[in-house]
Amino acid sequence: MRIKNILGRIFAVWGAIVFVGTMLLIVIPVGFTYWIPGRKGVEQFRKFGRAWIHSFLFLTGCRIVRRGAENFKKGENYIVIVNHNSLIDIPISTPEIPGPNKTIAKVELSRIPIFGIIYKRGSVLVDRKNAESRRDSYRAMKAVLAEGTHMCIYPEGTRNKTGKPLAPFHDGAFKLSVDTGKHIVPALLFHTKKVLPQHRPFFFWPAKMEMHFLEPVSPEGLDAKALKDKLHEIMEAYYVAHA
Template sequence: MNIFKRIAGHLYFFAGMILFVATMLVVMLPAGIALFFPEPRRARIIHPTYKIWMSIFLPLVGCPVRRKGKHHFKKGENYVVVVNHNSLVDIPVSTPWIPGPNKTLAKVEMARIPLFGIIYRAGSILVDRKADASRKESFTRMQETLRLGIHLCLYPEGTRNKSTAPLQPFYDGAFIAAIRAQKPIVPAVIFGTKEILPNKPKLWARPKTIRYHFLEPIPTKGLSMSDRHELKEKVFRIMESYIIQHA
């Protein structure tokens, strides 16, 4: 990378962060108010708020989102949406553009960040991955979320994919949640975020259009826990093939 591109990328990153924080301060008010309401009303306040926020912020920084496959979401039904994870940019993209209120699973450490933690708590199911009791409670809350008719948005890779492979191996959690609730899984693929905010160089970014594609739902009706590994591998193969074909 030449020196001019590196400097431009660093300047773009810091300008984007300043704009993110400035717009976040406006969103804090409705997010803070939403915390006083129980679910599903809280999610119904938060989702359109975050969608409006990102519909303004992302185009302003040159990263508009183009969705495909919204028709897979049927009215009156809710889903477990599993999304690939390449970059921190995936977080403000994935949940706002799911058609309808949804909750995501998030590390409790993020909720401790001043100011930003309010927004995280309002839209997430928090989990302390180091505590068994917290992990068990998160499964209970995921089931309650699905029972209330709210979508779940989960990253089955568990963490950002910093490799050159299309996907990292999946964990079981999303598939256990879907089978327990007998809810269909919607595989979803985000393209472009790794190029916007790569792992290296640090504090460097660039503008790029983001593509967010929802694939055909996979039913779980009639499946049991013994089917979770087969279900996980099926979803993995579908998403991996789609990424390779459309990257």
């Protein structure tokens, strides 16, 4: 265990160097995508983001396996909900979603120099302590869906620290689905806690991660609470069966 702790910190130093180095290579191309409006701009941004994250994973000895991409039907866009166990979840999940997508994200991280340029380009920002910001972000998510772009949401709100397969879900993603009629694609991440564990500061461990997309779920005939309960049940059962 002591050797693993030492190696984990060495890998963390290397991971930080690779993350920053590869980020600096794409920040200028990402900046140019701000000039491309709407869905096309998001699509170009995601191409750069995917190249960045895949390069980072390769150079740090990690890889991600994607399953269920066929559940995204051509010409359709969805609300994609993802479980959240580790800080690496957001960087790896949005590049794996087939097609242009934005994610709901905390405004605080957008203030980090250089990284904030990339972070803001792929996000709908929200200050969760500000009611007006929450309302604005909800309208922005509707606009994202209206232009044909996927909207990625982490319904647990933050990393799951409950000891259960999934933490309770917040209402936002399900209200958004009912209001817009957009189907929800449930997505499950596996083994991300091996790479960046919650309770080990400055620790990184190379591992294979997986992202599984399940069949879309329609909001038809359901209110937000019933839809939330249904999706929680589906995702929890799948996670338990495959973890």
